Amino acid sequence: TIRRSKTIKLAYFDQMRENLDLNMKAMDFVSGGREHIDIGGKSKHIIGYLRQFLFTGKQAMAPIRMFSGGEKNRLMLAKILSQPANLLILDEPTNDLDVETLELLEEMLVDYTGTLILISHDRTFLNNVVGSTVVMDGDGVINQYAGGYDDYLIQKQDSLNEKKAKTAPKIKPKSKPDSKKLSYKQQQELKQLPDKIEKTETEIGEIQLQLSDPEFFQKPESQDALIRLARLEADLERYYEKWSELE
Known part of the structure; x- marks a missing residue:
C-alpha cells in the first residue's frame, strides 16, 4: 500500500x-x-x-x-x-x-x-545528479543503492563477490562429496552446477561489458539486457546456494 x-x-x-x-x-x-x-x-x-x-x-x-x-x-x-x-x-x-x-x-x-x-537511460546524467539508485533486481525484488548508476554496478558486483566467497565450496585435495548421502537426482544436479555457474558468470560478464558503453542505452535492446542481467545474477546466487546445500 x-x-x-x-x-x-x-x-x-x-x-x-x-x-x-x-x-x-x-x-x-x-x-x-x-x-x-x-x-x-x-x-x-x-x-x-x-x-x-x-x-x-x-x-x-x-x-x-x-x-x-x-x-x-x-x-x-x-x-x-x-x-x-x-x-x-x-x-x-x-x-x-x-x-x-x-x-x-x-x-x-x-x-x-x-x-x-x-x-x-543516460548513465552520465544519473551519475552527475542522483544520490541513490533504485533497481528492479528481478523476482519482484526492488533494491536501493547509494550513488549513481556506476556506484550501483560496483556495489552489485561487491555483493555478488561476497556471496560467492561465502557459498563457494572449499576445495580440498583428494576430497570428494559424499555421494552416498545424496540421491541420484541430487548427484546429477551437483555434477552440473559448475558448468551452469561458469556459463552464467560468462554471460553476466558479457552483458556488463555492453553496459559499460553509455551509447548502448540508446539501443532498444538495452532494457532487455538489464532484465536479463538481473535474472542471471539471481540464477547465479541460487546456483551457489544450491552448491553449498548439496556439497
Missing part, C-alpha cells in the same frame, strides 16, 4: 509531451498568461526566466508548434521547474537535449531542495 502525504506537491515531466498545447505561446504555457512568475520566492519576468533555458525573446512569444523536439523538452522543463513542487518526477528528461541545456539541467537539479525521482 502506498500512502501519499497531504503535503506533497507533485510536478511530473512527461517524455511524450502530452501536456503541450502546440498553439499556445511558449511564455503563456510556462506562466499561465502572467508576465511575472514566482521562482524560489522571487518575482521574475517570464521572458527573463525563459532566457535561463536558452530561449530568446522572440522564441518566448512564438507558438510551441514552431519548436523542435529538444526545444519542447526545454520548455516543459522550464514549466516544471517553475512550479512550487517538493516532489519532481522526470521521465527521460534528457531526450533531444543539447550539451548546453543538459549541463544547465544538471546544475538546476543538483541545487533542487525537494525530492527528485529520475527515470533515464
